[in-house]
Amino acid sequence: MRIVVPVKQVPDTTEVRMDSETNTLVREGVDSIVNPFDTYAVEEAVRVKERLNLDASITVLTMGPPQAESALRECLAVGADEAALVTDRAFAGSDTWATSLVLATAIRHIGFDLVICGKQAIDGDTAQVGPGISVHLDVPQATYVGKVEEITPGKAVVLRLVEEGHERIELPLPCLWTVTKEINEPRLPSLRGKMRAKKAEIRKLTAEELGLKAKAVGLDGSPTRVVRIFSPLPRAGGEVFTGEADECVAKLVAALTEGQVV
Amino acid sequence: MAEIICIQDQCTGCGACVEACAYDGVELAEGVALFKESCNLCGACVEACPVNAIVIRKELEATPAAGLDDYRGVWVFGEQHRGEIAPVVLELVGKGRELADARGCELVVVVLGSGMESACRELLEHPVDRVIYAEAAELADYLSGPYGRVFSDLVREHRPEIVLAGATTVGRSFLARVAVEIHTGLTADCTGLEIDEEGLLAQTRPAFGGNIMATILCPNHRPQMATVRHKVMKPAARSSRGGSIEKVEPKRKLVASRAKLLALLPEVEETINIAEADIIVSGGRGLGGPENFKLVEELAVALGGAVGASRATVDAGWKPYSHQVGQTGKTVCPKLYIACGISGAVQHLVGMQSSDCIVAINKDPHAPIFQVTDYGIVGDLHEVLPRLTAAVRAKRG
């Protein structure tokens, strides 16, 4: 059984800071990390493999520049078996449509029984690539998975985390899941894992090998275009209420109600 | 393929592009910008360049695709749960009406479900021109396959130019499928939607964990689709336009599903992961002791939110680390963040300052937290919190 986990190398957006003098974002020198939600996906893949206790293999793959290899090696160090780097200048500028096409093509090329994705990437924050892949692959999906209750080579029963609680969904394999942080606690790499990961050979896949034409992917293949990027206005202190507790609370509740916050 | 170019004559070698790039995609070489393989064409440097020396050139210049004008109408997905229309739908109707008026077209709400007739009629008590109601027993509860296929089929048939949906677990999951099925663009979690000078939908949304804003267009594909979070737009007031309900029966093969919904398990989640929460009430050292976290928790429950904690309280063992907000804890970006007895040290601010609305309650009027709040109360939280909790409960009935 083959489990494929698409992962993304992203800048650590929690480390991005504001330059207080220019009020702009300073993103230089920010660490590149494996998208946190993807580490939960890799961990779940390893747990599924352990649970199934049969011949399963986990392949992690990423669409990115050559430096994304280090993200793949981090995943190998925690238990993935193989890694593939889908890399080509033609892919640069891909929006979620083009990205899901590229990844789905690569996944089909590698072969799969189960695809596990992280809920969303912390730089794009869209949560669209997972579902997009499942349509390109024409497999059923379960998003926001918080727990895998049952897994066999033929079917899975999962709990989706939704606003009101959970939904129990049964899906046949092959299928695709996107997972939330509720699902597990990712393990740290082991020294042996890191050594194995360092030596591992990473498969490279280009647009040509995948049969993808340049105009179907990358910026040209993306229905959406970013036309402007700007920093949100810096916060300035707002209203402060002083005086009797009852009065202050009343004013606060009124302000929050009017502002549609509660 | 597309490429990014530095117009060397204009480049002053100031390095603003290098600073703006989070992907290590550009460096300065011989005094001008040089793009590396790691550049992913995100465009942040284009914006940052003070002399407009950076250009992203697409191979296929935007020749508008044929037939785009055939797409007319603004659609709102009428999300429903167990027969009730989700509150976000009325907010989308409010915005949708604005967009429809700007485009001079009709506003349609599309409902998928079973036994939804009266809910559809209720929708028509708002400024909606038409409700399309796809009825099937299989559509009573959300399943991504049937909803995606039925909705895509309707879109192909009716050709709306704009589709809006709530950025809920339902909206985000299935609309992403629709976008791929139909081959069009989708922008998630929009905070701003306007029609621009060319009649296109300008979609503005946060990215990078809320640290930047991006405006996005979908120029050559239709419909232009966007999801919007609950409580971002104002709901439409009641005002009927005498609209009609168009009931359709989806083809059998569209509603067949490979996945099965086995059960719905409603829960009062006690340990909401704060990174996912829309509302967070946090406690700091000003609480005075671990037993006072109860005041914070009661307010959080009343608001339907999660409980956060400052590092000091976690280090002191008043709350587990999973609740810690700040530089060494979690970074959160909820709609509402209420800081109780938190002074506002930089390390804490870094973890929550991109929250939409920040409120602080602190007895020290000079506490740094008040520099980033939208609203603050200077007072004793032992008095303020119980009153605030009571007021919230009263409001919610």
Add this chain to the structure above:
Amino acid sequence: MAQGMDYGLTETQEMIRDLGRQVADEKIKPVAAHHDETGEFPWEIIKVLADADLMGVYIPEEYGGSADGTPGMNMCLLAEELSRACAGIALAFAATGLGTLPILLSGSDEQKKRFLPNIAGGKRLAAFGITEANAGSDAASIQTTAVKDGDTYVINGTKQWISNGGEAEVYTVFAMTDRTRGARGATAFILEKGMDGFSFGKKEDKLGIRGSTTRELVFEDVRVPEANRLGREGTGFMIAMKTFDVSRPGVAAQAVGIAQGALDCAVNYAHTRKQFGKSIASFQGVGFMLADMAMKIEAARALVYATARHIDGGAKRPTKYSAMSKCFASDVAMQVTTDAIQVLGGYGYMKEYPVEKYFRDAKVTQIYEGTNQIQRDEIARALIKEAAGRKS
């Protein structure tokens, strides 16, 4: 991953350091204050270290470890990273190292095969037992006896202040087999928790390293088989000295870690704390303090690594350098942590802030594994010996 001076680490050494740092930041930091407060033994961290294959970085591969030829350096790198987060918790690992060294240095192949794999795998912890109530610096005056009876030894006595006492399963214990031979009358034994007559005293309530457990060991007619004797009778003190030669850089590394952790706190604080309209780091008085702290730490670190390399390279008599590294680094740690509290001022004095813990933790590094007075003694003696040995 880590910044700082390039000490020419091998790939494996870098991995050990980076993984150690990850464990420290993600797993140890969040619970350090808790263990300092309650004194609970950090079993959950031992499990993390074991799962990460880190418990055996100083043990050769043939016995289940990952020494890769540089056990000393590996131990120092890991001890430093873990101590940066919490020296008390790090000690559960480091004291195991100390307790294991006699087996590594003087054990038979059979003994190594019997004990090392489980220790390397983190399944069993170890402890080193020489100190007694009346025998600290004067280790030769230990009173614990081991009397031969057929093919077993009967051990009687008590050991004091043993790190990991009561939690570890494997104990290397030093007892007198022949009082008449003085310093050549002690023998080292491997004892195991659960042996009849082997019990533990109460847990000590310490000033610092409170995340580690320190107990008395009590031996009442404990029968130990000959197969558990390390080396020949009478070689006990020699084994102990050889052990300290190798273990002292490890203590030094702990001290460097503690000092670095304290400096990081002090720098972060000085950078953000504003008084008189500016950050206090911009005042030279404070800036100079931070500079001195940083210099001392880097010098200590460089000395520790150089010593570790020297020993890994097979140096026959590293005593002088081992003693130097331990003495220098622990003195630096005490100075740096004292100054770190000063930089934080009032906040430094409050238990709510992590700096005072570093100060309390640092103190013991000047005391255990040979007080710094003993270290200086060793260095002086080595210098004199060298002078005497040189032709005039």
